[in-house]
Amino acid sequence: MRPHCVESPVREGLEFQSPLAWLVAPLPSCPDILWPLSLGRSFPSNYWDKFVKRKVLDKHGDICGREQIAELLGMDLSMLEITAHSERKPEPPPGLLTWLMSIGVKYQIWKFGVIFTDNSFLNLGWYMVMSLLGQYNNFFFAAHLLDIAMGVKTLRTILSSVTHDxxxxxxxxxxxxxxxxxxxxxxxxxxxxxxxxxxxxxxxxxxxxxxxxxxxxxxxxxxxxxxxxxxxxxxxxxxxxxxxxxxxxxxxxxxxxxxxxxxxxxxxxxxxxELRDQQQQVRDDMETKCSICGISIGSDDFDMTPHGFETHTLEEHNLANYMSLMSGRCTKRDVGISSLLVIVSASSMRTSLAETPTAGPSLPLQMPYA
CATH class of the missing domain: 1.10.533 (Death Domain, Fas)
Known part of the structure; x- marks a missing residue:
């Protein structure tokens, strides 16, 4: 799951950029560790689903050339009916170099780097090593007591203070x-x-x-x-x-x-x-500020409405309803979705914030998406 969480913002960023830029330089917004994703052809070719490939082809095909984009994405030209009479390129001879090029070495190196630097993976790896050593000496099992520090949030904050700076x-x-x-x-x-x-x-x-x-x-x-x-x-x-x-x-x-x-x-x-103050600020914001529009409990806007902050967060800007809406945008396709979901999806495709609520009470959103 960790590589997927890191890939998602990179994929979305590349999706809205010209595909020709993938082979020139990484996106300015991407960290240096993400260079294999923006420079390697294997990332969009092997690790994008067909829906994302189709959207990228339709978005940039007229500007950059549909044939070239289809080649970058690893899409079959005959299936897309781009050139019905074009000859297929001969397949490269089988070999170790061809196999390495097909699996995307850069991407695999990046993926394993993300996995082996993830804190959860390192903790589980530590417990596994101590368990194996404990088969030879029972004293190694005592290292599993450190799981108490990882299971209690307060203790995790104390440990994070050592690595924060x-x-x-x-x-x-x-x-x-x-x-x-x-x-x-x-x-x-x-x-x-x-x-x-x-x-x-x-x-x-x-x-x-x-x-x-x-x-x-x-x-x-x-x-x-x-x-x-x-x-x-x-x-x-x-x-x-x-x-x-x-x-x-x-x-x-x-x-x-x-x-x-x-x-x-x-x-x-x-x-x-600093970490303690951040956690306290988060708790205060959750209790006194709407997480959707940012309006606070002491805002003057509530003086003009006949209800209070609790009604606003439970009925008008219910966080669960908004999460369900955004989840439906990501999972549902073009069939069987509401007009509101179509508007939100189109707005997100344009990277527009026009449909995002601004500060102040707005129209209620009470839509139970499955």
Missing amino acids: GKQLVMTVGLLAVVLYLYTVVAFDFFRKLYNKSEDEDEPDMKCDDMMTCYLFHMYVGVRAGGGIGDEIEDPAGDEYELYRVVFKITFFFFVIVILLAIIQGLIIDAFG
Whole structure:
């Protein structure tokens, strides 16, 4: 279902554009990840139904040429009676390359990319892997307790706060890693002897003998220490480089602990607050605003009508009736539909919003579509 949900807006966008543009550049409104859909011939040829193909052919055939559009759409010219006497093109010889071209490699790559980056698929895949590992060790079954966090909406919001500003969070963590490396270079060159964690003078335990060990020590000890790396190395009192060591420790504490770690924590906390405010705004809008026309419960329009907001949302602009109307537009064909559905379908084909209700009470819509 996930690829279909992503394909639908792309298909509708391509349907209203000239088919010649499909082979030139992707639509400006499409994200970069959708480039196989707008550039590959296999998408409209193999994955559009005959009704969509017929509408595109009728819409753009006179402008771009019916034969060329029919070829792009993979439609049989003889069935459409475009050229009754034209010779069919010879079929390409069977082979691996022909088979790859026929299945649409670009589209398949895009489709699997959408599937394997979907959160629901990743969660189910995680549970399946833990179930398989649990056959060898029962402790892996404990990972299924994480499903509690996915089943409770409040807990999902908390988890989403970590990934909401994911790009900024990753960039900040990257900056933290770079700053730690700079301090590692300074410590390795000038303060290497201070990183002896052994209590026995005969057997020193040096944590900065090489760059990798020194960097890891700053990463997992210096960052976790409340006062920075200064809490883990010797006191600089009485040392000939006392001033430089004090500057090294204070700047590490200021830049790493006070600034960078605070920024990381602030990003997560702010994201959680933003998501919570968005959910609260949605709940308020559902209770105080009509989802069809946008009129609010305190609007002056209700002063001129003998009914209130509840009557408006239940009778005039009933959300279930509008959803049924739009569902009927998508599922019903040209036979057996009402005149109102014909008008709405024609308006949507022109990408027009003329039939969309504007703010204010309008004519009631009480049509039980099946």
